[in-house]
Amino acid sequence: MADVRSDGRLPLTIVGGFLGAGKSSWLRHQLYTRRFGRVHVLVNEAAELPVDDLLLGRADRLEVLAGGCACCTGRAALIAALRRICDDATGAGAGAIDALVLETSGLADPAAIAGALQEDPVLVRRIVLARTIVLVDAGAAMEQLAGEHLARRQIEAADEIVVTKAAGTDLPQRSRLVATLRLLAPGAAVSWAEFGVEAPRETDPAAAPFDLPEPEAAAPILAHRLDAREAGGWWALSAWLSALLHARGDRIVRIKGVITTPAGRLLLQSVRHHVQPPEILPDAPQGAGDPDFIALIGRDIDEQRLLRSWDTFVRAL
Known part of the structure; x- marks a missing residue:
């Protein structure tokens, strides 16, 4: 259901997660069910040629920010796009959209994007961060969490965590993964999805989290x-x-x-x-x-x- 604001600010949902987590597949289904109402979707791609926007034809408005992550090299482009959208929302296009959704690059830190919004003197009065939703690939999660600082930062920033691709996992693996996610993001709600559709999975609430070694320094992706x-x-x-x-x-x-x-x-x-x-x-x-x-x-x-x-x-x- 779309967020409704009485202060006139546009609610923004950040959809994050590491490379290959299934963000576009999940978001495509949410657009189909109209979860966000009339929505303007921004798709941020690390590569200069975008791909994920090809899957999101049901967005009321769709815009691509390619060539850099919105949290760092693409930050200026994101701020400029959001300012323009806010200007449009107070002109002839007032009331045309209910919400904004930013699908981040798999290399983006959602917390850095949230910080950029708070630091901008215009956007802080025009946009409110409604939630950060982070998708996690059940099969690849522990390898990513063990070896990638960024994968941990993404989860730590989450208000909601959606675990994908869990069909081939067993109960102990799923349970320990959820315990690990709750350790990293204690206040985040955890749900499950397959190809964007909610698919509840059984877990053991008494399971212990996986051990998380400190990731080694690595070359940039x-x-x-x-x-x-x-x-x-x-x-x-x-x-x-x-x-x-x-x-x-x-x-x-x-x-x-x-x-x-x-x-x-x-x-x-x-x-x-x-x-x-x-x-x-x-x-x-x-x-x-x-x-x-x-x-x-x-x-x-x-x-x-x-x-x-x-x-x-x-x-x-």
């Missing part, structure tokens, strides 16, 4: 773009991706892309070694000119070596 318009066919591309994940899957956190095939436009997604089945997308609007591309997100990736591999095994075929 960066996004790399590959132009797939000249890819040498679907089979060449899929073979290259399989070989890349086999050889460097420990360094690659996320792959997302859009490829045109005889079957239509396909959305490709992977989380580390796990490749999701391609999803058929609607045709691009006439004249949109959206190129086929792959966005590869990871750490310790030699971009020049990556491009040479792409040119040799995909583009040149």
Whole structure:
């Protein structure tokens, strides 16, 4: 149900979570059920070419902030977009939307975004942070929490935690995960979802949390773009991706892309070694000119070596 404010400020919901947690799938279902009412959605992508907005066609208004995380390098773009939305809400477009939703990059710290709103003299009077919802991949959560400071900061900022992809987990694993999440965010509500739809799971409230070692220092996670318009066919591309994940899957956190095939436009997604089945997308609007591309997100990736591999095994075929 949409938030209703008597002070005229627009409620903002931040949807966060680490790379591959399922933010877009979850948000797509919430838009379908009209959870946020008439909503303006901002999608923040770490890669310069956005992907997640392709899944969110049910937003009343949709805007993409690409090329930098809203908590740091993309902060100025976020503030400018929110100020413009607030100006529109007091002009001819007054009353056209009930709420704002920001789907963050998987590399964003929600607390830093909340701080940016509080520090801005205009937005602090025009927008109120209604809640921060953080999604957590049940299968990957403990590896992320053990090795990534950012994954912990995201959960610590949460008012609500939605655990996804738990279908293959057993009761002890789920129970200890929930205990760990409650340790990091004691006041946050915890729920479960599969493909964006609520899916309650049994847990043992007496379970002990996992031990969380202090994460080691690591190289930053960066996004790399590959132009797939000249890819040498679907089979060449899929073979290259399989070989890349086999050889460097420990360094690659996320792959997302859009490829045109005889079957239509396909959305490709992977989380580390796990490749999701391609999803058929609607045709691009006439004249949109959206190129086929792959966005590869990871750490310790030699971009020049990556491009040479792409040119040799995909583009040149």
